[in-house]
Amino acid sequence: MRDPSRRRMLLITGGTVAGGALAAVTPLTAQQSAHADTFVPTPLASSDPEPNIERAKRWWLPQRNVWTPIGWKGHLFRFNCVYNGALICDPSWVIAAKPNTEPYRGKNFQTTVVMPLRGGGFRDFPATAREVWDDDLGYGRQGWVEDSDAPVLWTEHRRHEGLVIRQTVFAHVPGGGPVQTAVEPIYAWTRFEVVYVDPLNAPKDFTFQLWLSGSYMKPSGPYQDENGVPLTVFPETAPIAGGLTMQRVYNPTGKPITVPITDAAGNARLLVTTADKGTIAMTENPKVKGVYDLRLGLPVATGAHIDVLIPMLPQPLADAKAEMAKGREAALAECQAFWKESATTVATIDTPENYVNQVVRRGPQLAQVVAEKSPDTGMFTFLSGSYAYDVLWSTPTSMVSHMFLDRLGHHDVVEKHIEIYKVTQGTRTPPGAVFAGGSYPGYLSTPKTLQAIDWMSDHGAILEILSVHALLTNRQAFIDKWLDVIVKACDFVVQACGLTGHNGVKGLMPPGHSTDEGVETQGFISQCFTYKGFASAVELLRRLKHPRAAEFAAFADTFRATFAQAVRDLADRSQKWTDAQGKQWPVFRPQFAGEGVWDAFTMLDTGALMSVWAGLMPASDPLMKSFVEFFRVGPNQRLFDPAHHNALYRAVLDHEQSSSEPCYSWNMFHSWRLGDRAHFIEGLYGLLTGGLSQDTYISSEHRNAIYGNLFSHPIITWSLVHAVIDDSLVADQLRLLRLCPLEWLSSEKETRFEKVPTKFGPVTLRMKLDQRRDTLKVDFQGDWHHEPKRVAVDTPPLPDLKWITVNGRKHRAGREVVL
Incomplete structure (x- = not known):
């Protein structure tokens, strides 16, 4: 078997901790020729064709226990x-x-x-x-x-x-x-x-x-x-x-x-x-x-x-x-x-891959089944799962709104299911000792009657729901109803970060319950969800020309600078791993202060990789790039046995999917930011076929265990939409086809992304190759509520593509087409 490229290689050696450093990684060539009856990881080589659904299905053992x-x-x-x-x-x-x-x-x-x-x-x-x-x-x-x-x-x-x-x-x-x-x-x-x-x-x-x-x-x-x-x-x-x-x-x-x-x-x-x-x-x-x-x-x-x-x-x-x-x-x-869907805002996504189409079709139905109307209050809520997690963890479940349903135009569904947060604002105390005895009128939280385990990140996650919904829909009635809630929520972030009676980094969110571990830490997840929600709120307030927008924007800048310095300080005191070139890099714990219980996997799922998604660290930062590589080719990979792995074991990236909880594959946002097409496409198809049941499209919390939920649907939906219609890469700009899978460019069937919500308004994009496969016809339409300053079409890397026609105008392939 040929040796895969280093960037693609998943089977590598590891070592034990020695003097604070982890052993260097080198290719394990002997392991590559495994016994025929042994299931081993299935790394892609640089010469392999770009993945599609049918190829990706063969990466995994079938999911059990669905x-x-x-x-x-x-x-x-x-x-x-x-x-x-x-x-x-x-x-x-x-x-x-x-x-x-x-x-x-x-x-x-x-x-x-x-x-x-x-x-x-x-x-x-x-x-x-x-x-x-x-x-x-x-x-x-x-x-x-x-x-x-x-x-x-x-x-x-x-x-x-x-x-x-x-x-x-x-x-x-x-x-x-x-x-x-x-x-x-x-x-x-x-x-x-x-x-x-x-x-x-x-x-x-x-x-x-x-x-x-x-x-x-x-x-x-x-x-x-x-x-x-x-x-x-x-x-x-x-x-x-x-x-x-x-x-x-x-x-x-x-x-x-x-x-x-x-x-x-x-x-x-x-x-x-x-x-x-x-x-x-x-x-x-x-x-x-x-x-x-x-x-x-x-x-x-x-x-x-x-x-x-x-x-x-x-x-x-x-x-x-x-x-x-x-x-x-x-x-x-x-x-x-x-x-039968009747809402006029709902997007249509139709690709040559029926599996993808059915995931998009059935996912929103499942999300509305894994939800409830309270017999006592008459209010609706999403739930975190069915037959296990029929309660509400607001942080992971928030993504059902802001990364999934809202991105597919199910705006009425989102509005109906988030009303609970308006009622409960300011009624509960954040889950950290430093907050005891205080008053927090802006704090957003899970209603007590639905509570599973409160996380410090819940407030930011809920703020992200509200802000993204307002940015995507531009519904004035919603903004009028929720604006005071959003402003008070921003005030809470400022209030919380001003607390000093703790042993964490001052100026960030204080320690508290970051996850289900039952201990107080100053976790990356708390900082990242808080900043993400706060930054989206600032974006909304700036759009509205709100008088406090500049004040909150300045605070966001300070928070980001404090966070970046905290990351570098943590890097200095972290254990190190040695890459294939002999250079040492930090292995970040998932918290700045406190001691976690499950660091072996939370360092991937709720750790430093989230920083790029949140906008707190650039994907190009060497610390971020090296940490993604740690999970791709670092020592944990030598210990990884995909047939006998469970969520609490040391985490790796398996086809760019977290081996712990796939919904937390934050590396996808690194690949997206960097334009790393190979890893992004591998991750998209990895999540589509490995994070869901390939039969019913229901999500698992982790492979082979705890089904009945929608945890993986948000990152899948966000990624497949942004592969084609990207409103998030550069402020005030819209990028089209930047990371579009080649499988969706067909001469037999037109690919349709219709009425896809963006921060600028709904966008419709249709594309089809001619029979010679050398010309890509693209039809584009935007129904703007805030027109972008720039719209650009990227050329997909089809080897025989010579021309792109956009709305009837012909352009030479290989050049960015600015509309």
Whole structure:
């Protein structure tokens, strides 16, 4: 195997700490020729073609342990569908409890699909705690029904007997309208349908089983090797108190009939409409009292199907029967109308890569499912996840607004879900000892009822939501409503940075709880989110010619200078690593003061690399460039085993994605700033295929663990938009096609970025190559609310490209086209 270039190389040697320095890195050429059955990192060589989706998919082992939420905009409850088709109906189980779901704790249910054993019969219900993937390796085959506006999830069960059963599921609220109470009945419509029959050898009939139980699959974290936080079987939680009852079925004609299964109170726990000429039987599991085996049979003929209707909570039998009587097609029609996008501000992104298009399409739907309307206050909020993180970490979840939904034009959705922050401003105390006993009327925070763990960065993250939304939309009503909130939030930053009763760098945000570590530090993440939000607020105030804009701008300059000096001081006292040229560089801890618990990975995820994204350090600074290289080729890479890695291990960049939490791949902003196309494109495709489930596009907090969230969508969306339409590189300038993937330049299909929000107004860009592939046709239109001073089109590095026509005018390729 050829040796990759140093810039591309991921397999390198490392060493132990010696005299404060880490050993030099040199290519590990012997490791490059690994055994055929060994999974090793897959570095790109400089001569490799530019990545695309199909190439990038092969960089990774399939994600294990995936679960995907199914729900209704604003509803308090969500179903969660596991990779193997198990459906978890748990209205309250979360890692951190919150008051509005506590009344529903323990009122859970689960259906688990069980296929027959090769020799006949069915496997036993699990008797001991273990990982769910012990039974099936943790892999499934799932996807979304693409011709459906509503999110309808399918799971395929491919059977050696000679057939394929496709399970589909969607959520429905009777009536099909917006939630009112947010706890109204919600149902999961599940269909099991034969979609393929082997023409040579297939059975006449087929019977499978559903285990009916309490929710017994829950995420649990040993954080050992690949077992980060896998779904784990807890058999003791499976029995259903009071049991279930199914009336005796007499169906001599074999026509489809609806069979209710009720709980001890006589309420419907699920209803089944049998297949034509199908069978149904239910018995209590012979080994686990309170768990039931529901056996469902159907003829092996294409189109044969069974419908199972599952309410989140037990429903009066008459109500559940009415929902079933409505019929699946009628319920789905209401869902289609409910989910069909009607907002005129929403962008269209359509590329030759359907995978990309579907990520952009389904991501905003998932974001609105992983959200809720409070039954108590009537206010909406985004949540940090479903079935684990059904609470609110404001810092990472803020990116769902300012880097994701607002960048795709879902402005009304953002406004509806951030109202909570106006109500809570000034009502809570920042999470640091230095703030005790003070008054902080400008402090923005997570409402106490939604709180998971407060971070010092939350204030800046929320300020970034408000400021970016105002800059992108230019909505006067929003600005009028929120301007005082924004100004008071800026005052809080000045107030907080003026505090001196701490052991950190004075003039920056004081120490406090920077992350979930439970200790107080003066973390990079606190400084970076604070400055980012503050700087965006200053940009807005300057646009508005606000009388305090200059005052706050001067403070921002002082903060930035103080921060830069603090970074250099930290560099002097940091451990060093030695690059391939023999030069030593600092390995930055993720804090200026205090002692962290998880520095091995937070130094990447919440550390110094954030400084470039925040605008506090230039990407060209040697300290920043060397620290990115540390994660690309430094000593940690020699320890990295991608098949047995979990989020708490020493972090590296794997295809430019953080090996800990992909959503914190801040190196992407370094590559973007520097115009480092190779690393930027690798990171974009790495995140698209490695930070999400390649089947359902749901994000993981870290690979193979904690799904049901949108953590990676913001950095993916921000990057793919800025690759084509960049309003952030230079103030008052718009750059087009600067880092556009070559895969999106096609002679077969036009690529469309329509009504994409920018700080100047919505932008539409369409592009297509001619059949000779030597001329790129570009159509551009801007609907300005603040016209940029300069608009320029960059030439994509297509080897045969000779001409670019922009709005009908022809230009020679290779030259910047200024419009």
